[in-house]
Amino acid sequence: MNLEITFFSFIDIISFSTALMMGLLFINNKTKNLKANIYLSLFLWSLSIEILGSLASYAIFMPLNFYFNVIVTSAYLCTIPLLFFYVIKTIDKTISRKASVLFLPSIVVLLLSLIPSIWDVVLKSTVFIGYLFNGTILFYTYIRLNKHGVKVKNYYSDIENKTLKWIKSILYIFAIFHILWIIEDIVIIENDSLGIYFSNISCLLTVFMIYWIGYNGFSQASIFNELLFTSEIKEKIDIPFKTQTLKKEIVNNDNEFISDKIDNSKEKERFLFLDKKIEESRMFLNPQLNLRTLSELLDIKEKELSYLINTYAQTNFYHYINNKKVVAFKKLLESSRAEQLSLYGLAQEAGFSSKSTFYAAFKKSEKMTPRAYKIKKQK
Numbered sequence: 001m002n003l004e005i006t007f008f009s010f011i012d013i014i015s016f017s018t019a020l021m022m023g024l025l026f027i028n029n030k031t032k033n034l035k036a037n038i039y040l041s042l043f044l045w046s047l048s049i050e051i052l053g054s055l056a057s058y059a060i061f062m063p064l065n066f067y068f069n070v071i072v073t074s075a076y077l078c079t080i081p082l083l084f085f086y087v088i089k090t091i092d093k094t095i096s097r098k099a100s101v102l103f104l105p106s107i108v109v110l111l112l113s114l115i116p117s118i119w120d121v122v123l124k125s126t127v128f129i130g131y132l133f134n135g136t137i138l139f140y141t142y143i144r145l146n147k148h149g150v151k152v153k154n155y156y157s158d159i160e161n162k163t164l165k166w167i168k169s170i171l172y173i174f175a176i177f178h179i180l181w182i183i184e185d186i187v188i189i190e191n192d193s194l195g196i197y198f199s200n201i202s203c204l205l206t207v208f209m210i211y212w213i214g215y216n217g218f219s220q221a222s223i224f225n226e227l228l229f230t231s232e233i234k235e236k237i238d239i240p241f242k243t244q245t246l247k248k249e250i251v252n253n254d255n256e257f258i259s260d261k262i263d264n265s266k267e268k269e270r271f272l273f274l275d276k277k278i279e280e281s282r283m284f285l286n287p288q289l290n291l292r293t294l295s296e297l298l299d300i301k302e303k304e305l306s307y308l309i310n311t312y313a314q315t316n317f318y319h320y321i322n323n324k325k326v327v328a329f330k331k332l333l334e335s336s337r338a339e340q341l342s343l344y345g346l347a348q349e350a351g352f353s354s355k356s357t358f359y360a361a362f363k364k365s366e367k368m369t370p371r372a373y374k375i376k377k378q379k
Contacts (some may be wrong), residue, residue, distance in 0.1 A: 008203045012055045015207040019048035022214055022301040035087035043082040044213070049075035051206060054199075070113040073126050080134040080174065087167055091148050105133055127185070134179055142171050149220050167215050173209045177202060271312040274298055274305070285355035291317045314330040322361035325351045329362070333374060343370050 027041035081102035112122045149164050186196035219324030295302040313320045329350035352358035362370050
């Protein structure tokens with residue numbers, strides 16, 4: 001085999017070897033999310049075979065050319081289904097046996113390869129059928145992610161939200177791939193030389209996507225190491241303490257006991273108890289606080305805490321914590337610290353980690369900017 005080394009063939013070699021090694025890395029990484037990562041590894045290996053097919057355009061293969069094309073074509077029909085399986089396992093859904101039908105086109109290609117005389121027709125048909133097949137799976141996967149995203153938006157921490165965004169970015173890249181490939185096939189009918197430009201863009205996008213997966217794997221390891229989205233929220237939460245004990249501890253700021261007439265729910269009592277604990281310990285002042293760390297501090301399951309906040313604070317975790325930070329900021333604004341620090345300096349003491357988050361949270365809570373609020377209070 002003779003290989004013509006060009007810039008883009010070199011990029012394909014890097015993409016192939018990196019995808020191969022990444023697959024080995026994820027499948028050997030013994031983590032809680034191993035089942036999902038197995039599909040991610042298989043996805044990367046299938047993609048590496050496709051890249052090898054791209055490299056074939058720079059190489060002269062001997063008698064194995066036919067069988068090589070069969071393997072590449074089969075892999076082309078497996079890559080997106082494997083990505084779909086990874087997504088389903090990541091969001092903690094069961095993969096039904098019916099889903100195995102997604103590998104049927106790949107199996108059909110392998111079987112038809114036993115009849116070499118019709119291979120050219122099979123290859124041309126597979127390209128166009130593949131666009132429809134893969135496009136449909138990508139669209140369905142996106143719909144499933146969006147539907148799941150609505151459910152988890154208020155119940156999970158930033159890690160799960162980052163995971164959803166990361167997976168969506170992979171779907172977007174593959175959608176762009178297919179648009180480029182379709183345009184390429186249309187363009188080369190009129191001008192074969194123009195097709196190389198689309199091929200080069202696909203080459204660059206591929207290496208970008210593989211390194212994007214690697215970046216997330218190393219810089220945001222929790223995305224791959226944690227068992228995410230486990231078990232749905234229960235309708236009722238088990239309360240480990242006696243109700244009467246809680247009633248004695250739950251008091252409002254005026255030291256008046258909460259009346260049974262307000263709400264007899266054990267769940268609400270637990271929420272009020274935890275809310276009081278958050279206030280007393282000033283946990284919300286931690287700028288790095290997220291749902292997971294707060295649940296550990298309160299010794300409560302993460303999803304139970306999120307359920308309580310959503311149900312009884314009538315908002316999600318981030319708005320709930322940010323509202324407490326806004327209250328702390330308003331108190332600081334009336335203290336002597338207001339003469340020593342800027343508005344953002346006070347916001348940092350109140351637990352805000354960024355100016356944009358502070359301004360957005362304050363405006364949502366007070367319907368005005370922090371500066372406008374300060375001027376109003378000074379009048």
